[in-house]
Amino acid sequence: MTMEIGVVFTNMRGKPMQEPHILTAENVLKHHATIAGQGLSGAEAAQRLDTHGPNELVEKGRKSAWRILLAQVKEVMILILLAAVFISAALQEYIDAIVIFIIVVLNTLLGFWQEFKAENAMAALKKMTVPNVRVLRDGSEQQISAKDLVPGDILLIESGNVVPADARLIEAVNLKVQEAALTGESESVDKHSHRLEGDDYALADRKNMIYMGTVVTYGRGYAVVTNTGMHTELGKIATLLHGVEDEKTPLQRRLARLGRSLAMAAVVLIFVVAGLMYMQGAGWKMMFMTAISMAVAAIPEGLPAVVTIALALGAQQMLKKNALIRQLAAVETLGSVTVICSDKTGTLTQNKMSVTQVVLPDRRVTFDPAVVGHTQDIDLSLLLLTGMLCNDAVINDGNGHDILGDPTEGALVIAARQAGLVQTDLNTLLPRVRELPFDSERKRMSTVHAMPVSFDKASAYPVSALSEQDGHTDHILLTKGAADGLIDGCGRILINGKIELLDDKQKNAILAENTAMAENGIRVLGLAYRFVDEDELDRPKRYEQNLVYLGLAGMIDPVRPEAVEAVRLCKQAGIRPVMITGDHPLTAVAIARQLGLTDTDTFLTGQDLEKMTEEELAARIPEISVFARVSPSHKMVIIDVLQEHHEIVSMTGDGVNDAPALKSADIGVAMGITGTDVSKEASDMILLDDNFATIVAAVKEGRRIYDNIRKFVRYILTGNTGEIVVMLTGPLLGMPLPLLPIQILWINLVTDGIPAIALGYEEPEQKIMDRPPLDPKEGIFARGLGWQIIMMGVIVGLISVGAGYGFWNNGTGSPAWQTMVFTMLTFCQMAYALCVRKQHQSLFSYSWFSNPMLLAAVGVTLILQMIIIYVPFFNLVFRTFPLRWEELAVCTAGAVAIILITEIKKLFLRKNQNFVTV
Numbered sequence: 001m002t003m004e005i006g007v008v009f010t011n012m013r014g015k016p017m018q019e020p021h022i023l024t025a026e027n028v029l030k031h032h033a034t035i036a037g038q039g040l041s042g043a044e045a046a047q048r049l050d051t052h053g054p055n056e057l058v059e060k061g062r063k064s065a066w067r068i069l070l071a072q073v074k075e076v077m078i079l080i081l082l083a084a085v086f087i088s089a090a091l092q093e094y095i096d097a098i099v100i101f102i103i104v105v106l107n108t109l110l111g112f113w114q115e116f117k118a119e120n121a122m123a124a125l126k127k128m129t130v131p132n133v134r135v136l137r138d139g140s141e142q143q144i145s146a147k148d149l150v151p152g153d154i155l156l157i158e159s160g161n162v163v164p165a166d167a168r169l170i171e172a173v174n175l176k177v178q179e180a181a182l183t184g185e186s187e188s189v190d191k192h193s194h195r196l197e198g199d200d201y202a203l204a205d206r207k208n209m210i211y212m213g214t215v216v217t218y219g220r221g222y223a224v225v226t227n228t229g230m231h232t233e234l235g236k237i238a239t240l241l242h243g244v245e246d247e248k249t250p251l252q253r254r255l256a257r258l259g260r261s262l263a264m265a266a267v268v269l270i271f272v273v274a275g276l277m278y279m280q281g282a283g284w285k286m287m288f289m290t291a292i293s294m295a296v297a298a299i300p301e302g303l304p305a306v307v308t309i310a311l312a313l314g315a316q317q318m319l320k321k322n323a324l325i326r327q328l329a330a331v332e333t334l335g336s337v338t339v340i341c342s343d344k345t346g347t348l349t350q351n352k353m354s355v356t357q358v359v360l361p362d363r364r365v366t367f368d369p370a371v372v373g374h375t376q377d378i379d380l381s382l383l384l385l386t387g388m389l390c391n392d393a394v395i396n397d398g399n400g401h402d403i404l405g406d407p408t409e410g411a412l413v414i415a416a417r418q419a420g421l422v423q424t425d426l427n428t429l430l431p432r433v434r435e436l437p438f439d440s441e442r443k444r445m446s447t448v449h450a451m452p453v454s455f456d457k458a459s460a461y462p463v464s465a466l467s468e469q470d471g472h473t474d475h476i477l478l479t480k481g482a483a484d485g486l487i488d489g490c491g492r493i494l495i496n497g498k499i500e501l502l503d504d505k506q507k508n509a510i511l512a513e514n515t516a517m518a519e520n521g522i523r524v525l526g527l528a529y530r531f532v533d534e535d536e537l538d539r540p541k542r543y544e545q546n547l548v549y550l551g552l553a554g555m556i557d558p559v560r561p562e563a564v565e566a567v568r569l570c571k572q573a574g575i576r577p578v579m580i581t582g583d584h585p586l587t588a589v590a591i592a593r594q595l596g597l598t599d600t601d602t603f604l605t606g607q608d609l610e611k612m613t614e615e616e617l618a619a620r621i622p623e624i625s626v627f628a629r630v631s632p633s634h635k636m637v638i639i640d641v642l643q644e645h646h647e648i649v650s651m652t653g654d655g656v657n658d659a660p661a662l663k664s665a666d667i668g669v670a671m672g673i674t675g676t677d678v679s680k681e682a683s684d685m686i687l688l689d690d691n692f693a694t695i696v697a698a699v700k701e702g703r704r705i706y707d708n709i710r711k712f713v714r715y716i717l718t719g720n721t722g723e724i725v726v727m728l729t730g731p732l733l734g735m736p737l738p739l740l741p742i743q744i745l746w747i748n749l750v751t752d753g754i755p756a757i758a759l760g761y762e763e764p765e766q767k768i769m770d771r772p773p774l775d776p777k778e779g780i781f782a783r784g785l786g787w788q789i790i791m792m793g794v795i796v797g798l799i800s801v802g803a804g805y806g807f808w809n810n811g812t813g814s815p816a817w818q819t820m821v822f823t824m825l826t827f828c829q830m831a832y833a834l835c836v837r838k839q840h841q842s843l844f845s846y847s848w849f850s851n852p853m854l855l856a857a858v859g860v861t862l863i864l865q866m867i868i869i870y871v872p873f874f875n876l877v878f879r880t881f882p883l884r885w886e887e888l889a890v891c892t893a894g895a896v897a898i899i900l901i902t903e904i905k906k907l908f909l910r911k912n913q914n915f916v917t918v
Helices: 024-030 043-051 065-071 076-090 094-127 235-238 248-281 284-298 301-322 328-334 378-389 409-418 423-429 459-468 483-489 504-520 561-572 583-593 606-611 614-623 633-644 654-663 677-682 692-732 741-752 755-761 785-808 817-835 852-870 873-880 886-911
Strands: 131-138 140-145 154-158 165-180 216-226 323-325 338-342 354-360 362-365 432-436 444-450 476-481 490-495 496-503 521-531 547-556 576-580 626-628 648-651 667-671 685-687
Touching: 024 165, 024 216, 024 362, 065 432, 076 817, 094 606, 154 165, 248 444, 248 490, 248 692, 284 755, 301 323, 301 328, 301 561, 301 692, 323 328, 323 692, 328 692, 338 423, 338 633, 338 692, 354 504, 354 817, 378 409, 378 423, 378 476, 378 490, 378 547, 409 423, 409 521, 409 547, 409 633, 409 648, 423 667, 423 785, 476 483, 476 583, 476 654, 483 490, 483 504, 483 521, 483 547, 504 521, 504 547, 504 583, 504 614, 521 561, 521 583, 561 576, 561 583, 576 583, 576 633, 583 626, 606 626, 606 633, 614 633, 626 692, 633 654, 648 654, 648 692, 654 667, 654 677, 685 692, 692 741, 692 755, 692 785, 741 817, 741 852, 741 873, 755 817, 785 886
Parallel strands: 338 576, 338 648, 490 547, 576 626, 648 667, 667 685
Antiparallel strands: 131 140, 131 154, 154 216, 165 216, 323 685, 354 362, 354 547, 432 444, 444 476, 476 521, 490 496, 521 547
16 A cells, blocks of 8 residues: 655654655645754653654564573474473373473473573663763753654754664755665765745655654755654665574684584484493383483573673673663673774873963963953954864853764854853854865864854954955854964965965974973864855855964863773783774873873874875884874774784774764774764774773773683583583492482473572672783683593582492482482582682682672572472472481582582682783
């Protein structure tokens, strides 16, 4: 069924309206009952949110509870056990059938709980990635969550934004949008706010519309939201999509391969055990049931779910430390990072810029509000006016402390405010009509402002005076940017209110002053202006020519105190911190030395990189810790060279052009505060506080999580190995079957799941940041883990079967010998769970209560075992006998023996190996 184009949209009163691209902006605003410069009221927005729902796409790929439950029932092991239930019932072994069925239900519920918890944990993390957007509400600019957008909201967009909803443009300034996600067009599309004539327009031809999921690559604009959520063009595509496969991390894939290998080994074991039982004259029914239990014992089917939970919970722990993980694989990779490439501003520094000095052509002004006040100095006043108007930052409250926008731009706005300039008055008096946005290649920004008919505002008097001197009254162009690039476009200079020609001697003096300030860690911006005739407005390539130089504004961004410690910790952990910034090289080196990142003045600039051959790049880049005046394209070069040297690279970024570098890095880290939506989408991790110390904390957390995963892999497989040893060794000693199938199933149920999950909460190993990064190519059994599993599994199995054999063969005819094996195996596994908490530290050197979940898991398991031994009903069900105190003491002694053996092994490691580097 198709709908006529003219009646797809409805206004806020439910009446049909034409498609917004063929309407004027005024009519679209009218239909949505909103005002261009005012926006919706908070109350109206809340009401529309109730009507239209959140601005989000319905997640089709997420598994429902029923799908998760069905997936558990369809597991091969569960199906085999269900077959055993029916066969046992058919043979009138009703107790076995009931017990196996109960164990199947418990195992299914445990698997369901594990996967459901992991699914919910990942869903919660995905919700955290919803970006914030800027809107007009109640007449002021506000920042809200994108999911709270409603039709009628006035949306502010700029370069780097991912468009959060479908919207009709009402103002577009040099706006370009990349729409490949919807139209397949690779080139960015120029946008405007004019009405389109006619109604036969394909999606790609609607130049006055922007759509959810597309990317703003240039310029800025205002738009009125027309559709949200599943009613957007992207939402229509989403309705055609079905569930997607869950992303598997490399570790999960390795464990899946391990499971398949163990399944093949289980088949061999089944035939071996069946052969041994046949030689002992066991019945085929017992052989069948034992074969099933052996298969269950050999295959750790719950391991992938446990790993998923550990990774998801670890990601949530990182979130508490302001590191939002977007990809689970990043949790694993963090432990292997060898180089952290970080931006300077806001990450290594506080990003609290403030203007401390202004260097005019003929004098230096120490910037202090008490001294400057309401200045009547033409040169200083015009410089500050330029900094305030050639600026996208906005003062958000009456005190001038809350700034929306870039901190550097915010510092200029506050400085001008301190000098008596009022941003709202100037924006009204000198409205912006054209602009060249900042980009990383030009490293400057220019805006063109219409001159007023009459200057009745005292704050604009320097513009009035200079326009009369210059003979122009139409428009004024204001420019700010890196001084070394800006000076090339200047041909004149303003000195004491008079315009003079700028000569090479003056240029060299300005550049020398810029260098001197940068050497002291001061961030420097140059400012300039010129008047523009009407016929020049549509010639942007000529804007930044023959500028009048005004002066330099010097700002300080103090080093983050915690970043100094983080840099030290990086070096201690074998991780090399590298600063990559667009700032002046001397500023970068000064900050790097304060941080302890380098003790030399060595650096490379983007220009240096461009001049080098591939051989020179390969030789120099791995040795350099400071890269300055670097554009995003240079970041790709740095990443490629480092990765060719087998480094695992973490790279930070915040701009649109940083997206390729973030994708190429092993860990792409986007800035949560200053980062663009595009950079966040391309990243593996988002720093919610833009703090370098957060990256280091995340690396530490990544190491902890990977260590804990190895711990419960070691624990689970050691227990399974012990069970297999018991089942193989018992018949070789001439014993009857050491464990009944029901008992094996019970051990797997109570010992594998909950204690393994509890190990995921273990605190970091001692000196975890004193060892070098992990080798990403190492297998899960690397560094001797495989041999430890086999060795301890054999020991656990032999102790368990030995205890049973002793009581079976002592001539007393004790019927409890099988219960002894059953209990000994459980006790030993619980003791080993306590031992594997730390790889090298003694069990008695740290608090047992530092992981209360593990203590609770061990305690519950031991209580359940006592119930099975001493409650008559369960004696009947599990074929157990109450143990005498001396028999229970032997089981306890076996657990103590496991602890002693493990402690001796740890002591040996501490004395004979450098355990920090193991």
